[in-house]
Amino acid sequence: MVKAIILLLFAVFIFILHETGEIVRFINPNYLYFSQIASVIFLFLFFVQVPRIFTSSEYDHSECGPWGCSHEDEGGGITVKTLLTYGLIILPLLTGFLLPYKDFGAAEALKRGISYSTHDHGHVEVHDELLVHQMDEGVQEIVKQPILEFDNENFVSYIRAVTSYPVNFVGKQILIEGFILEDDSFTNKHTVITRFLVTHCVADAHAAGLVIEEGSILGIHENTWVRIKGELNVKKSDSGLIPIITVSSWEEIHPPMDPYVYP
Incomplete structure (x- = not known):
């Protein structure tokens, strides 16, 4: 579920930047279509990820945390590697949604x-x-x-x-x-x-x-x-x-x- 939410947020974030025109404060307008393609890819991956949320498997997910499962790991649960990975991925979203944009001076x-x-x-x-x-x-x-x-x-x-x-x-x-x-x-x-x-x-x-x-x-x-x-x-x-x-x-x-x- 977390993966799906992150993918959707990235797609929404890029869409908002285009809709408000703020995207040109980050990239050359000649490359806008690349970011549009990226938002479409994020949205496509979101729809790919959604069915997996409701798909059952041979594993017992009752002990899984909100960040997913680690059935292959001996200890299971949330690992430091998982936290760092998701933290790095989420950081651009947090800064993009919560912090004001500042032009270079x-x-x-x-x-x-x-x-x-x-x-x-x-x-x-x-x-x-x-x-x-x-x-x-x-x-x-x-x-x-x-x-x-x-x-x-x-x-x-x-x-x-x-x-x-x-x-x-x-x-x-x-x-x-x-x-x-x-x-x-x-x-x-x-x-x-x-x-x-x-x-x-x-x-x-x-x-x-x-x-x-x-x-x-x-x-x-x-x-x-x-x-x-x-x-x-x-x-x-x-x-x-x-x-x-x-x-x-x-x-x-x-x-x-x-x-x-x-x-």
């Missing part, structure tokens, strides 16, 4: 590490024409944009282009949304506007963003979601050139329903 980004520079131009002088020659057509098209307006669809391609070829974006106008974090892992603390990128699920989520020039004087609190408009420039650091935003205006916004970006 500044604390998780700092623990996992944040990327705001992917190319090292720090110790070599490279002419702009050579950099343009090295860029693929997609990046060249981004460079031609009059203003870089980041959204969920283009965030990954834009952030990669800007952090890989920061010199080519100097003076470019930018409009970007994200949450604020303070990265003090460097000599000078960096204020960064950040988004989490989720490739498959939140387990592989990693943060990427852009440094805000003199962000500390703006008075924006950490974990606050903002919309920033400004101009892109570059700043030399120990690791190379870092793209930075010279802010012309900013405003606080409500956190989006779906805070993650999916590559």
Whole structure:
């Protein structure tokens, strides 16, 4: 009976996540059909398990506990192995049904590490024409944009282009949304506007963003979601050139329903 209940609860849990839309807070929407298939499998296994509850056997079940029988074991009864097994299986259900969901923020980004520079131009002088020659057509098209307006669809391609070829974006106008974090892992603390990128699920989520020039004087609190408009420039650091935003205006916004970006 316990096995049947657990299978049913897993199916119901996944169904609820889909019905409420909360599922996208855990996995990339491109993989939603996998979780739907999983819920169907759990439900199928539940119906397979139910008849066994009422099927009699050669064993006397009068001494069996609520967690099943152990007729093959010499001692019978509930074993430590059984308790650990069911405990590990039930734990996701308990946390999923009883604990509130929390989106990743500044604390998780700092623990996992944040990327705001992917190319090292720090110790070599490279002419702009050579950099343009090295860029693929997609990046060249981004460079031609009059203003870089980041959204969920283009965030990954834009952030990669800007952090890989920061010199080519100097003076470019930018409009970007994200949450604020303070990265003090460097000599000078960096204020960064950040988004989490989720490739498959939140387990592989990693943060990427852009440094805000003199962000500390703006008075924006950490974990606050903002919309920033400004101009892109570059700043030399120990690791190379870092793209930075010279802010012309900013405003606080409500956190989006779906805070993650999916590559």
